[in-house]
Amino acid sequence: MVSILLISGILLWLAYRFYGTWLSNKLGIDDKNITPAHKQKDGVDYVPSKAPVVLGHHFASIAGAGPIVGPVIAVAFGWIPALLWILIGGIFFGAVHDLTSLMASIRHKGKSIGVVIKSYIGETGKNLFLVFAFATLLLIIAVFMDIVAKTFVSVPSAASASVLFMLLALVFGFVMKRFHIPFWLLTIAGVSIMYLMIWVGLEYPLNLGYPVWIIILVVYIFAAAVTPVNILLQPRDYLNSFLLYGMMLFGIVGILVMNPDIEMSGAVSFEVETLGYLFPVLFVTIACGAISGFHSLVASGTTSKQIDMESDAKKVGYGGMLIESMLAVVAVCSVIVMSREQYISSLMTAGPVTLFSEGVGGFMAGIGIPLAFGISFVALTVSAFALTSLDTCTRLARFVVQEYAEGHSQAVSRFFAGNRFAGTLLVVLLSMSLLLTGQFQELWPIFGSANQLLAALALLAVTVWLIKTGVNPVFTLVPMVFMFAVTLSSLFLFAWKNFASHSYTLGIVATILFVLSVALIFLAKRSLEGYKMGMAGSGE
Numbered sequence: 008m009v010s011i012l013l014i015s016g017i018l019l020w021l022a023y024r025f026y027g028t029w030l031s032n033k034l035g036i037d038d039k040n041i042t043p044a045h046k047q048k049d050g051v052d053y054v055p056s057k058a059p060v061v062l063g064h065h066f067a068s069i070a071g072a073g074p075i076v077g078p079v080i081a082v083a084f085g086w087i088p089a090l091l092w093i094l095i096g097g098i099f100f101g102a103v104h105d106l107t108s109l110m111a112s113i114r115h116k117g118k119s120i121g122v123v124i125k126s127y128i129g130e131t132g133k134n135l136f137l138v139f140a141f142a143t144l145l146l147i148i149a150v151f152m153d154i155v156a157k158t159f160v161s162v163p164s165a166a167s168a169s170v171l172f173m174l175l176a177l178v179f180g181f182v183m184k185r186f187h188i189p190f191w192l193l194t195i196a197g198v199s200i201m202y203l204m205i206w207v208g209l210e211y212p213l214n215l216g217y218p219v220w221i222i223i224l225v226v227y228i229f230a231a232a233v234t235p236v237n238i239l240l241q242p243r244d245y246l247n248s249f250l251l252y253g254m255m256l257f258g259i260v261g262i263l264v265m266n267p268d269i270e271m272s273g274a275v276s277f278e279v280e281t282l283g284y285l286f287p288v289l290f291v292t293i294a295c296g297a298i299s300g301f302h303s304l305v306a307s308g309t310t311s312k313q314i315d316m317e318s319d320a321k322k323v324g325y326g327g328m329l330i331e332s333m334l335a336v337v338a339v340c341s342v343i344v345m346s347r348e349q350y351i352s353s354l355m356t357a358g359p360v361t362l363f364s365e366g367v368g369g370f371m372a373g374i375g376i377p378l379a380f381g382i383s384f385v386a387l388t389v390s391a392f393a394l395t396s397l398d399t400c401t402r403l404a405r406f407v408v409q410e411y412a413e414g415h416s417q418a419v420s421r422f423f424a425g426n427r428f429a430g431t432l433l434v435v436l437l438s439m440s441l442l443l444t445g446q447f448q449e450l451w452p453i454f455g456s457a458n459q460l461l462a463a464l465a466l467l468a469v470t471v472w473l474i475k476t477g478v479n480p481v482f483t484l485v486p487m488v489f490m491f492a493v494t495l496s497s498l499f500l501f502a503w504k505n506f507a508s509h510s511y512t513l514g515i516v517a518t519i520l521f522v523l524s525v526a527l528i529f530l531a532k533r534s535l536e537g538y539k540m541g542m543a544g545s546g547e
Contacts, residue, residue, distance in 0.1 A: 008340055009266045012259060015094060015336045019329045022098040027325040030103065031318075033478060034110050038316045043117030045315075051235045051427070052406075053117060053312045057190065058319040063245030065310045066327045069105075069302045070251060071396035072360065072389050073295025074331045078338040079359035081292040082350065084285050085275040086343045090336065092289060096297025097332030100486040104462055105302045106324035107469040107483055112307035113314060119307045119410055120465050124527075127471045132530045135523055136464060137411045140304055143457055144404040147301070148228070148438040149447040150454075151397040156220035158390045159213070164383070165390045166215070168208025172391065173227075175200055176243030184237060197242075198249045205387060221442070224397070225435055231398035232405050232431045236313065240398065247395055250388045251334070254367065257381070258337050261370030271343040271350060287497040291455040296335025298490065300461025302328065307465075308403040341366025360389055404434040453516055456497040460524055463490035471531050491528070495521060 044055035081089045111123045121140065125133030159166035179197045182188065215223075231239055277285045282292065290297070306324055314320055341363050342350055353362055368381035376384075408430035412423035423430050441447050466487035473480035502517035 008262055008269055008343070011090065011269075011340065012262055012336065015090075016333065018094055019098065019333055022102070023321075023326055023329055026098065027102070027106070027321050030106060030325065030482060031321045033482065034107070035478075036110065036317045036320060038318050040317050042113055042314045042317060043311060044313055047116060047312075050237075052309070054235065054237045054241070055315040056237065056241060056313045057315065058322050059194075060241060060245045061310060061313045061315070061319060062323045062327055063248035064241050064313065065244075065305060065323050066330060067244035067248045067251070067392060067395045068305045068309065068399040069295065069299070069327065070331055070334065071295065071392045073299060073301075074335040075338045075363045075389060076359045077293040078296055078335045079342055079362055080282070080354070081289055082271070082339060082342050083276065083279045083282060083354070084289050085273065086269075086271055086339055087273045088275055088285065088289060089293060090339055092293055093296050093332055093335045093339070096290075096293070097329060097335070099482075100490070101296075101298035101302070101332065102325045102328035103482055103486060104298050104300075104466055105306050105328045106320060107473075108303035108465050109306040109311055109314070109320050109324040110317075111469045111472050112311035113317065113320065117307075117312040119406060120303050120468050121407070121410055123307075123472055124464075124468045127475055128468070128527070128530050128534045132527055132534075134411065135527060136468075137407050139457075139464075139520075139523060140461065141404060141407045141411070143301075143454075143461060144304070144400050144407065145434070145438050145441055146447055146450060146454060147400045148397060148404065148434070149441040150451055151393055151400070152221060152224050152228075152438065152442055153447070155390065155394050155397060156217050156224060158393065159215070159220050160217050162386065162390065163212030163214045164208045165387045166208075166220070167211055167213035168205055168387055169391055169394055170213065171204040171207060172201060172247065173239070173243060175204065176239055176246060179246060180238045180242035183242065197246050201246050201249065202253070205384065208387070209383065225439060228398050228401040229431055229435050232401040232434070233427050236309065236402075240309070240402065241313070244395055244399075247391055250391055254385055254388045255330075255334055255337060257371045257374070257376065258341070258367040261367075261373040262337075262340060265370060265373035267344050267370075267373075269343050270346045272347060274347075283500065287493040287500070290493045291459050291497050293335070294455060294458050294462075296332055296338070298459070298462050298486070300458045300463070300465060303461065303465035304403050305399060308406050309399060337367065338363055341370070344369070360386065364389070401431065401434055401438075404438075405430040408433055449512060450516065453501060453513055453520070456494055456501055456517070457520055459490060460494040460498070460520055463487060463494050464524065464527055466490060467527060467531055471535060474535060491524065495524065498524075 044053050047053045048055065078089055078093060108120060111120065112118060115123050115126060121133045121137040124136050175197065183193060282288050310323060314323065344366060364382045364385040367385045368378055371381035372378040405427060408423050466483050470480045470483045470487055473483060498517045498521040502514045502521065505514035505517065
């Protein structure tokens with residue numbers, strides 16, 4: 008297993024060093040350009056920040072449980088295709104998607120991909136994208152509120168530790184802003200206290216009921232979405248990222264020391280009864296870790312408004328995705344220490360997070376960390392990142408409301424576009440309504456396809472942007488075509504299956520998403536045809 012880890016790490020480092028640099032040159036990244044964080048600095052959303060802090064926020068926001076759950080489930084098709092897709096997808100698809108989405112936003116005043124679509128495809132395309140992104144974010148918020156509340160009920164120590172993390176983040180943000188303490192020293196102190204709080208959480212669990220946690224989470228996400236980013240969201244995500252870095256480091260060192268045998272065979276299953284066919288299901292199941300459309304919302308939402316210098320975009324956008332790919336590799340390693348029979352049985356009974364926690368906890372035990380503590384630490388880390396994704400999504404949904412309102416009447420624009428409290432309240436109320444109806448549980452199975460469709464649409468937007476700015480877009484065009492092939496195939500099969508089983512709601516939703524993507528492709532094609540005609544008419 009050590010060879011898998013070393014080869015993966017070397018490939019990802021080489022990709023960052025060479026392909027990431029080549030992409031940066033193609034995109035014309037130049038520190039002489041002033042970023043939106045400086046141009047539109049407002050102390051709330053637009054706040055220029057140090058690269059490690061922005062990377063911590065970005066990585067904590069995009070990671071969540073995605074690069075763990077997806078790869079663990081996808082190993083059902085065989086660990087070899089899962090590993091290949093993580094590495095190829097992460098280097099040539101996901102990291103490209105994240106970096107280009109981030110740079111497109113930076114070049115458009117830190118606005119979302121929806122605004123990029125408006126600039127190069129048209130108002131209709133922008134509105135279609137924003138409505139789709141908003142619906143996706145509401146679904147994520149509802150699901151993650153449910154997941155986090157249930158986690159806190161079942162693991163009270165995770166609840167108490169998470170509350171302590173929030174308080175620490177507020178103090179960290181205040182001290183960082185008001186006092187001139189060396190950043191490295193402040194980081195060491197903050198991370199040390201955070202790890203101490205894990206022990207405090209285990210010693211003093213916080214026992215509250217599910218309804219109480221839902222109310223607390225609603226209040227929290229509202230406050231987190233309207234509070235200046237450098238007061239809570241940014242320091243909390245930065246400190247939390249060290250939880251994930253620590254978990255990855257302990258797991259990797261454990262693998263290097265133990266060098267456990269691979270018990271699972273390398274056989275490829277082209278069809279899995281509970282999942283479907285390898286194509287397109289593998290490429291939808293492994294999203295985070297290879298390519299995920301949600302990353303484009305983070306990159307063009309919160310992250311682009313914090314980038315201090317354009318050169319930081321490579322570290323944050325391209326580098327952040329490659330770190331996530333390495334986490335996905337560790338997730339694959341955590342289950343291939345079992346036979347296929349053990350894996351399938353455990354996956355059905357315990358679930359992917361438990362499998363991952365036990366696997367990495369076992370690796371940590373190899374370097375002297377007690378197994379029970381290792382498993383609890385991994386589970387706590389995963390739950391902490393679910394909470395991170397929750398408040399980031401709320402802020403992103405507020406941005407979508409504000410950008411959508413900008414194109415409407417003056418009264419609507421003034422109420423929503425210029426008022427962060429109104430937009431956030433709308434997001435929280437709609438998410439709560441979806442949570443209370445329970446409809447998100449019915450719609451969640453389609454999220455994988457919708458998320459990858461979002462990636463295809465983001466790549467479509469940046470491809471059109473690159474063409475119209477005179478850059479050869481082959482590095483986004485190829486991933487875009489592949490992701491449309493994956494998502495359209497997946498949505499077609501999903502709609503067919505659900506109509507056949509009389510699950511009309513899911514079938515209709517899948518059909519709507521299919522039609523939406525085709526409509527945006529058509530609008531992009533028409534926009535490019537008009538652009539080419541204009542170029543020909545001007546004699547260029």
